[in-house]
Amino acid sequence: MKLETTHFGEIDIDETKIIDFDDGLPGFPSDKRFVLLDGGREFGEDDEPVPFLWLQSVTNGNIAFILLDVFAVMPDYKPVLNPSDFTELGAYSDECKEDFLIYNIVVLPEDVKKMSVNLVAPVIINQNIKKGKQVVANNSEYNVRHYLFEQIDD
Amino acid sequence: MLALTRRKSESIIIGDNVEIVVLGIQGEQVKLGIIAPKDISVHRKEVYLQIQEENKKALLSGTNALNELGALMKKSSSE
Numbered sequence: 001m002k003l004e005t006t007h008f009g010e011i012d013i014d015e016t017k018i019i020d021f022d023d024g025l026p027g028f029p030s031d032k033r034f035v036l037l038d039g040g041r042e043f044g045e046d047d048e049p050v051p052f053l054w055l056q057s058v059t060n061g062n063i064a065f066i067l068l069d070v071f072a073v074m075p076d077y078k079p080v081l082n083p084s085d086f087t088e089l090g091a092y093s094d095e096c097k098e099d100f101l102i103y104n105i106v107v108l109p110e111d112v113k114k115m116s117v118n119l120v121a122p123v124i125i126n127q128n129i130k131k132g133k134q135v136v137a138n139n140s141e142y143n144v145r146h147y148l149f150e151q152i153d154d
Numbered sequence: 155m156l157a158l159t160r161r162k163s164e165s166i167i168i169g170d171n172v173e174i175v176v177l178g179i180q181g182e183q184v185k186l187g188i189i190a191p192k193d194i195s196v197h198r199k200e201v202y203l204q205i206q207e208e209n210k211k212a213l214l215s216g217t218n219a220l221n222e223l224g225a226l227m228k229k230s231s232s233e
Contacts, residue, residue: 007217027206066215087193108215112223121205136197144204
């Protein structure tokens with residue numbers, strides 16, 4: 001199917017790659033279907049992980065989030081999740097961990113050094129069953145607005 | 155809104171399987187215990203509101219900034 005998007009113009013979407021977010025995302029309850037984009041190209045389960053992805057709403061082409069693979073920049077990032085999160089996403093185990101993607105939503109203003117990432121609410125995607133959810137981690141040490149470059153400057 | 159008065163160690167039941175217990179009261183603070191099935195998520199409301207707020211801000215992120223960031227990261231890794 002064709003989708004008109006703000007960032008990439010008209011793109012072609014393989015409908016089998018659409019990921020269902022049954023609850024939408026906090027603040028965006030009606031956007032329940034998304035695709036992952038690497039640049040303007042659709043990202044699928046056979047692709048190698050990349051540091052940045054776009055989470056593009058299929059419901060509304062104007063809605064897209066930049067996702068960051070936080071583990072690539074903060075290897076000790078360890079969100080503590082609730083078992084309830086996995087009732088929709090499917091059980092997580094060592095055998096199927098390859099199916100799961102964990103990315104965090106980034107706020108990237110024009111001054112890119114002010115980029116922040118939401119460490120409290122990672123987006124978890126089970127690529128096998130094409131389900132996704134933005135969950136809330138129980139860690140009290142994480143912030144919804146974590147400035148990455150400040151950390152690098154330290 | 156339903157308003158109920160409870161004392162310490164008293165509780166309320168929501169539906170068949172969610173129980174909220176008043177564990178303690180100290181000045182302005184109430185400590186609550188929540189007993190709920192694993193498929194029900196429980197969070198402080200302000201955290202949820204902060205996440206909504208950040209998601210809305212995240213929409214302002216642009217492709218130009220991402221390209222710029224890519225260039226910046228390449229530069230810093232080659233330095």
